[in-house]
Amino acid sequence: MKNIEPPKFEETSPEFEEAFRDGYGGCRRTCDCGRELFDIANSYDWEEGELENLTKLATEKPEEYVALEYSCSTLTVNGRTFVLGCPCNGARPYEDWINRHDRQLAAYLNKRSKLLEEEAKALKVAGVLAET
Numbered sequence: 582m583k584n585i586e587p588p589k590f591e592e593t594s595p596e597f598e599e600a601f602r603d604g605y606g607g608c609r610r611t612c613d614c615g616r617e618l619f620d621i622a623n624s625y626d627w628e629e630g631e632l633e634n635l636t637k638l639a640t641e642k643p644e645e646y647v648a649l650e651y652s653c654s655t656l657t658v659n660g661r662t663f664v665l666g667c668p669c670n671g672a673r674p675y676e677d678w679i680n681r682h683d684r685q686l687a688a689y690l691n692k693r694s695k696l697l698e699e700e701a702k703a704l705k706v707a708g709v710l711a712e713t
């Protein structure tokens with residue numbers, strides 16, 4: 582009998598990451614899934630024994646602690662913050678949803694843009710009227 586693994590999400594695309602990246606990086610971050618990720622490649626001002634403890638935990642509990650060889654960056658989607666490189670790839674379903682509905686989203690954003698433009702013009706007129 583074949584051993585069937587549960588489906589895993591693919592990683593997010595670089596374009597999606599660029600659009601949703603928080604711009605913060607650092608030595609350790611907690612992902613929305615609960616995993617603790619930490620950077621073992623760069624130098625940081627770690628607390629006494631902190632890095633050694635994390636490295637030990639990553640060996641003992643690899644499902645909960647993940648060592649990265651780069652700075653821990655995050656992206657936030659729908660109020661949830663995910664660490665790039667986390668095995669959960671938790672942001673991927675959001676990218677998939679956007680890709681599945683790209684035409685609808687483009688139509689919505691274009692209509693919304695027109696409404697906002699009209700609203701801005703109306704405010705401008707109202708502003709001019711208020712000054713006179």
Ligand SMILES: [Zn+2]
Pocket residue numbers: 612613614615616663664667668669670671
């Ligand atoms: Zn995660």
